[in-house]
Amino acid sequence: MFNSGFACMCVVFVSCSCSNALPTKPNQEAVNYRPIIGILTQMVVDDAMKPFGTTYIPASYVKYMESSGSRVVPVRLTHTTAEYEKIFHSINGLLLIGGAVDLEKSDFARVAGIFYRLALTANDAGDFFPIWGTCMGMQLLTVLVAGENLLSNTTAENIAMPLNLTAEAQSSRMFEGFPMEVMKALTHEALTGNFHKYGVTVKAFHENEKLEHFFTILSTNVAENGAHFVSTMEGKRYPFYGVQWHPEVNRFQWDSKHHFPHSPNAVLVSSLLADFFVNEGRRSSHCFAEPGEEASSLIYNYTPVFAGNFTGYEQIYFF
Numbered sequence: 264m265f266n267s268g269f270a271c272m273c274v275v276f277v278s279c280s281c282s283n284a285l286p287t288k289p290n291q292e293a294v295n296y297r298p299i300i301g302i303l304t305q306m307v308v309d310d311a312m313k314p315f316g317t318t319y320i321p322a323s324y325v326k327y328m329e330s331s332g333s334r335v336v337p338v339r340l341t342h343t344t345a346e347y348e349k350i351f352h353s354i355n356g357l358l359l360i361g362g363a364v365d366l367e368k369s370d371f372a373r374v375a376g377i378f379y380r381l382a383l384t385a386n387d388a389g390d391f392f393p394i395w396g397t398c399m400g401m402q403l404l405t406v407l408v409a410g411e412n413l414l415s416n417t418t419a420e421n422i423a424m425p426l427n428l429t430a431e432a433q434s435s436r437m438f439e440g441f442p443m444e445v446m447k448a449l450t451h452e453a454l455t456g457n458f459h460k461y462g463v464t465v466k467a468f469h470e471n472e473k474l475e476h477f478f479t480i481l482s483t484n485v486a487e488n489g490a491h492f493v494s495t496m497e498g499k500r501y502p503f504y505g506v507q508w509h510p511e512v513n514r515f516q517w518d519s520k521h522h523f524p525h526s527p528n529a530v531l532v533s534s535l536l537a538d539f540f541v542n543e544g545r546r547s548s549h550c551f552a553e554p555g556e557e558a559s560s561l562i563y564n565y566t567p568v569f570a571g572n573f574t575g576y577e578q579i580y581f582f
Contacts, residue, residue, distance in 0.1 A: 316581030359400025401505030417462035
């Protein structure tokens with residue numbers, strides 16, 4: 264299952280369908296009040312799900328982004344590179360979700376790589392574009408940055424845990440808006456739901472020069488086999504973020520067989536992280552060329568399927 268250094272110092276006005284993106288003060292970068300986050304569809308590998316489609320997005324991820332004031336565009340795995348470039352310039356961020364596919368050869372990995380490279384180029388040019396990876400999405404970010412698969416057995420399957428926050432977490436962008444009492448709760452309460460068999464160990468991370476140069480470790484955890492793995496990270500220079508755990512489940516998944524954290528602090532952590540990433544998306548001036556194209560691309564054109572009787576998800580969008 265499951266602040267960067269690119270702020271423009273001039274006054275920026277954004278045209279086309281995101282015309283509400285205006286600077287709030289003189290000499291301040293524009294704020295996009297109509298952000299759209301793309302969610303890359305995941306490949307169906309479960310036989311029980313195959314009758315409904317070839318790719319999917321659990322509705323919990325969609326609700327997670329919508330709950331903080333963003334709209335969602337599902338990014339299919341069947342477009343051309345030129346079409347992905349057009350989508351990239353139309354959305355304000357990308358969410359890579361969890362799942363179980365090959366992180367080097369799958370279509371999911373291929374398309375994520377296209378967006379990753381487009382985002383690197385854009386951010387280098389001062390065109391802000393954030394990427395978030397959850398669980399396998401975070402694992403894929405490490406593969407894209409390192410240029411190789413460094414995953415090993417870090418099983419933490421169906422367990423909620425506190426985070427072992429690093430010293431860098433206190434000065435991170437991701438946790439900047441967290442009240443101190445919530446940061447304390449993160450280290451003492453089981454607020455993060457884990458549903459993974461693989462991850463990047465702290466040792467493997469530090470031994471890879473590319474990862475060390477690109478990401479800062481914000482938290483670690485200990486797997487069932489005793490392996491210390493990276494559980495939260497953020498880009499040093501780029502607005503790229505990864506969590507090995509699942510913040511979306513705290514508010515939007517309820518299967519009683521799974522250890523989804525639902526305490527008030529767990530719900531607050533989920534809300535704060537969603538707010539953070541959507542606010543990162545508000546810093547992007549990308550927009551669709553015209554309103555009709557935008558409307559036809561949004562998730563509202565699809566109907567989720569009730570899947571609680573054959574999966575651990577309550578609802579799933581199939582494509």
